Amino acid sequence: MLLFSPTPSISPLQPFLVLLAATAFLPLLANAQLPTFPESFPSPWRSSSSDDNDDGWADAYARARELVRNLTLVEKVNLTTGTGNQADLCTGTTGAVPRIGFRGLCLQDGPVGVRYTDLNSAFPGGISAAATWSRSLLWRRGEALGKEFRDKGVDVQLGPVVGPLGRDPAGGRNFEAFGPDPYLAGVSVAETVRGTQSAGVIASVKHYILNEQEHFRGGISTNIDDQTMHELYLWPFADAVRAGVGSVMCSYNKINNTFACENSYVLNRLLKNELGFQGFVVTDWGAQHSGAISAVSGLDMAMPGDGPPNNGYGSYWGGALTEAVLTLAVPSWRLDDMVVRILAAFYKVGRDTEQIDINFSAWTNETVGSRYWVAKMGNTTINQHVNVQADHAELIREMGAKSAVLLKNVNSALPLRKPKSIAVIGEDAQDNPNGPNACVDRVCETGTLAMGWGSATAEFPYLIAPATALEAQAVADESIFMNIKSNWDLDAARVAASNASVAVVFVNANSGEGYVTLDGNFGDRNNLTLWNGGDELVKSVAAVNPNTIVVIHSVGPVIVDYMKTHPNITGLLWAGLPGQESGNAVTDVLYGKTNPQGRTPFTWGKDAKDWGISTLINSTTDEPQQDFAEGVFIDYRYFDREDIEPSFEFGFGLSYTNFTYANLTTILQDSGPYRPASGMTDPAPSYGGVNMDPSSALMPEGFEKIPRMIYPWINNASLPDTPNIDDVPMSSAPGGNPELYKTVYTIAVDITNTGAVPGVDIPQLYLSLGGPTDPKVVLRGFDEVPLDPGQTKTVAFNVTYRDLSNWDTDAQDWRISSFTKNAYVGASSRDLRLQTELFIPEYLS
Ligand SMILES: *[C@@H]1O[C@H](CO)[C@@H](O)[C@H](O)[C@H]1NC(C)=O
Ligand SMILES: *[C@@H]1O[C@H](CO)[C@@H](O)[C@H](O)[C@H]1NC(C)=O
Ligand SMILES: *[C@@H]1O[C@H](CO)[C@@H](O)[C@H](O)[C@H]1NC(C)=O
Ligand SMILES: *[C@@H]1O[C@H](CO)[C@@H](O)[C@H](O)[C@H]1NC(C)=O
Ligand SMILES: *[C@@H]1O[C@H](CO)[C@@H](O)[C@H](O)[C@H]1NC(C)=O
Ligand SMILES: *[C@@H]1O[C@H](CO)[C@@H](O)[C@H](O)[C@H]1NC(C)=O
Ligand SMILES: *[C@@H]1O[C@H](CO)[C@@H](O)[C@H](O)[C@H]1NC(C)=O
Ligand SMILES: *[C@@H]1O[C@H](CO)[C@@H](O)[C@H](O)[C@H]1NC(C)=O
Ligand SMILES: *[C@@H]1O[C@H](CO)[C@@H](O)[C@H](O)[C@H]1NC(C)=O
Ligand SMILES: *[C@@H]1O[C@H](CO)[C@@H](O)[C@H](O)[C@H]1NC(C)=O
Ligand SMILES: *[C@@H]1O[C@H](CO)[C@@H](O)[C@H](O)[C@H]1NC(C)=O
Ligand SMILES: CC(=O)N[C@H]1CO[C@H](CO)[C@@H](O)[C@@H]1O
Secondary structure, three states: OOOOOOOOOOOOOOOHHHHHHHHOOOOOOOOOOOOOOOOOOOOOOOOOOOOOOOOOOOOOOOHHHHHHHOOOOOHHHHHHEEOOOOOOOOOEEEEOEEEHHHHOOOOEOOOOOOOOOOOOOOOHEEEEHHHOOOOHHHHHHHHHHHHHHHOOOOOOOEEOOOOOOOOOOOOOOHEEEEEHHHHHHHHHHHHHHHHHHOOOOOEEEEEEEOOOOOOOOOEEEOOOOOOHHHHHHHHHHHHHHHHHOEEEEEEEEEEEEEEEHHOOHHHHHHHHHHHOOEEEEEEEEOOOOHHHHHHHHOOOOOOOOOOOOOOOOOOOOOOOHHHHHHHHOOOOHHHHHHHHHHHHHHHHHHHHHOOOOOOOOOOOOOOOOEOOOOOEEEEOOOOOOOOOOOOOOHHHHHHHHOOOOOEEEEEOOOOOOOEEEEEOOHHHHHOOOOOOOHHHHOOOOOOOOOOOOOOOOOOOOOOOHHHHHHHHHHHHOEEEEEEEOOOOOOHHHHHHHHOOEEEEEEEOOOOEOOOOOOOOOOOOOOOOOOOOOOHHHHHHOOOOOOOOOEEEEEEEOOOOOHHHEEEEEEEEEEEEOOEEEEEHHEEEEEOOOOOOOOOOOEEEOOHHHHHOOOOOOOOOOOOOEEEOOOOOOOOOOHHHHHHHOEEEEEOEOOOOOOOEEEEEEEEOOOOOOOOOOOOOOOOOOOOOOOOHHHHHHOOOOOOOOOOOOOOOOOOOOOOOOOOOOOOOOOOOOOOOOOOHHHHHEEEEEEEEEOOOEEEEEEEEEEEEOOOOOOOOOOEEEEEEEOOEEEEEEEEEEEEHHHHHOEEEOOOOOOEEEOOOEEEEOOOOOOOOEEEEEEOOOOOOO
C-alpha cells in the first residue's frame, strides 16, 4: 500500500478543505435557496508514486503515457470527443489518430447485450442477475457479455448499471441495475465488471450518480447529504472502481444543483480523489452542458460529441476544447490526464491485443450502407452479421432459472409432476405475433416480458415464450395442454382453469427509459399493480381453480398481497426479466429441474405507500428539486424502521428443500488500527508534445471534412491567454483507501440441507451498527451454498472495516461508531436466525 509520497501526516482531504475555505462555496445559482456543495479543484491525476500499487493500472498507465507523449494537441482532443450523433458506426465513436493507425473508440449500448445489431444474445436484466445472489453467475454473465461486445469490435460496453440504485420501487430504469441494497449491488457490479473486462472490453458503469427517476431526469436536482451519499448511493460505485472498472458514465441529472457531468464535487473529489478512480468519465448521451467547466470538473470524454452550443464547433469540446487549452482556460495537463485515462483503460483490459474491426453499424441492419451514417457517405459493407452468441444460451437459461424467486409454495404445489392437465393463461406467456423485436426498443406490451424498454435493450435472437416451453413439457409428460392467450377473455380463462389440474397464470409489469412513454408511463411506473388487466385475470382464475400458480415477469415489486393470502393460489414465482430463454428457464423451475435459489433483491410492500417514497411527477418550476430526505432509509431499511410488514421482505425466497443454520462463530482478525489515507501526489505530469502555437492546431490544408462530423481543429489561429498547479492531495487506490477493505471479523455458520432434494441456499449476513440513525440491519455478506440432502457445510463471511463503519461527515472518513454491533445470519432480512454481538477492539474505535 505504498500510496503515499512525502507528507504522510496530511489527510488527502485536508488540503481540499483549505481550498474550500479560500474559495468558499460555489457561487449560488439563480436561486439562493437551492442546495449547493463545495467545489473541488484541481481534478486529480494519477501520481507516479501511486504506480507501486499493484491494481493492474500501473502497467496500463506506463503504456498510456508513452503513447500520449507522441500525440499532438489536436490528436489528444480527438480521443476525448465523440464524432457526433450517428456520425460513425457505434452508439458513440471518438475521433481517431490516423497518423499512428489508432482508430476512434467504439462505445456501444447496453447492459443486457450488444444493442442495435443481430446474432447477439439477450441476457437477463440486471435485477434478475442480482436475484441469483451468485457471484459466479454474475461473473460469467459479465464475461459472456464482454465476449459478445468484443467480437462485434466494440471497445466500451455501456454498462453495468448501479444508478438508479432503486430508491423508488417505481423508478423506470431500476431493472437495469442490481436492486436497492448497496451491498448486493456492489458485489454484483464488481463481479460483472471483472467478468466483462476479462474478455478484453472496457465496462462503463453508469449512471453516476443519483439518476433515480426518469421524470425530469435532464434537469432535476437531487439533493443529498454527505452520509447518505457515502453509505448508500456511492457504495456500489466504490466496488466497481475497486474491481478496476475502466469507465464511469456521468448521469443526466443535477446533484445539489450542478449537472453530474460538470460537478467537481462528485467527479473530482468523490470519484477521482476519494475512490481513486483511474479510468475515464464519459457523459451520458447529451449530458454535457459546458466546455471548459466540465473539463476542469473531471469529465474526460464527451458523447456523442456534438452539442447545442453555437460556438462554431458544433460541440462543447472538439475544436472548442483545443481552443480552451490554447487559451489556458483548461490546463494542458488536464487534457493529458483525460487522454492518459482513456488510453490506460484501453490497455488495462487488453484492447491493444483484443481489438478487431467493428463488424456492424448501429444504425441499419442492411449489409451495405453508409459508414458515415448521418453524412450518408462511405458506402461500403457495414454489417458483417458476425454471430457472437457462442454457447451463451445455456448460461442465459441457467441464470433465468436460478434468478426466479419462489415466493409461495403451499403443500408442495411446486414442482409440477406430470399433471394430468395444465392450463397456461395470459398474454405474458405468449409470443409477440409480430416477433420478439417488433416494438422498437421494446416499447410495447405485446407477448411475454423478458426485458424492460429503452436503451438497455438488445435485439432478441429469438425469445422462447413460456407457453412454447410448457407445451413441449406437457407433450413429454402426456399432460393435456390448454393455452389461453388473452388477458381480457376472462370467460375463456375460467373455463380452461376450471378444467385443469393446475392453472399457471402469467402476468407482468413493465417500465423503461423516459425518452418514450408506454401506456401513460413516462419510464417510471405510474403504479405498482399489474399491467394489461393482470390482477383481474389472476383473480378470475383463482376463483375457479384451487391449484393456481402465478408467475410474474416484472421490472420490480408489484402488489401481490392478495395472492399471498388467497387459498387457491398455491404457488407464486417471480421470474423477473429472464432474457431470451425465458420459457425454458421458467419450465426448469416449475418442473423442478432447477431448484429455485433466487432471493428477492427488493422488498414487496402491500401498498405503494409502504415504501414512503414518491417520485416527483409534477413540477411547477424550471429547476425541479428532489430532496432525498429519507436518507439511507430506502426499501427494507424503511420498512424495518417504520415497522411495516411487507408481503415479502428483501432477501426472501423459498427452495424445494429446507435449510437450517447452527453454530455461529466469530473470529476477530488482527486487522490492526485503521489508517486514514494521507499524502500528496507529485506535481501534475505533462506529457510534452503540446505545441502552444495556435497555427499548429488549424485543420491541415486539403483535409476533406465529412459533413456534420466533429473535429479537433480550431477555426482561427488568433486567440486571446494562466498558472500552473502545484501538488494536490493523493488519490487513494481504486475503491478508496485500501484500509477500508481489511477484514476485521470472520463469521462462520454451519448450514444443513434438511429436506429431501439437493438445493442451493443463500445464507445472508446482516449487521446492526447500533446507532439511533442506523437501519435496524444492513446486508453485509452472502454466499451461494449447494447442499445435498443431509449435507452440512461451514460458510464463512469476512466483515471489513467498511462493513462496520459509518461515514463521518466531520472527519470526512469512515469510522466505527461506539454503538453496540450485532451480527445476524439468516435466510432473509427478517428471518435472522442466529445472532451474536461483535466486540470492537479499542484500536479500531
Ligand atoms: C447538498 O445539499 C444537501 C441538502 O441541502 C446538504 O445537506 C448537503 O450537505 C449538500 N452536499 C454537499 C456535499 O455540500
Ligand atoms: C513514439 O514515437 C517514437 C518516435 O517516433 C517511437 O519510436 C515510439 O514507438 C512511439 N511510441 C508509441 C507508444 O507510439
Ligand atoms: C480526428 O478524427 C477524425 C475522425 O476519425 C479524423 O478524420 C481526423 O483525421 C482526426 N484528426 C487528427 C488530428 O488525427
Ligand atoms: C431491418 O430493419 C427494418 C426496419 O428498420 C425491419 O423492418 C426489418 O425487419 C429488419 N430486418 C431484419 C432482417 O432484421
Ligand atoms: C452502395 O454500394 C452498393 C454495392 O457496392 C450499390 O449496389 C449501391 O447502389 C450503393 N449505394 C449507394 C447509395 O451508392
Ligand atoms: C397501472 O398501470 C398499468 C400500466 O399503465 C395499467 O395497465 C393499470 O391499469 C394501472 N393500474 C391501475 C390500478 O390503474
Ligand atoms: C377456490 O376454488 C374453488 C373451486 O375449486 C372455489 O369454489 C372457491 O370459491 C375458490 N376460493 C376462493 C377464495 O376463491
Ligand atoms: C400532475 O399534473 C397534472 C396536470 O396538472 C394532473 O392532472 C395530475 O393529476 C398531476 N399528477 C400528480 C401525480 O400529481
Ligand atoms: C420445510 O420445513 C417446513 C416447516 O418445517 C415444512 O412444512 C416443509 O414441508 C419443509 N419443506 C421441505 C421441502 O422439506
Ligand atoms: C477472510 O479474511 C481472512 C483474514 O484476512 C483471509 O485470510 C481470508 O482469505 C479471507 N477470506 C475470504 C473468502 O476473503
Ligand atoms: C456444530 O458444531 C459441532 C462441533 O463442531 C458439531 O459437532 C455439530 O455437528 C455442529 N452442528 C451442526 C448442525 O452443524
Ligand atoms: C471487416 C471486419 O470487421 N471483419 C471482422 C469481423 O469479425 C471477424 C470475427 O470476429 C473478424 O475476424 C473480422 O476481422
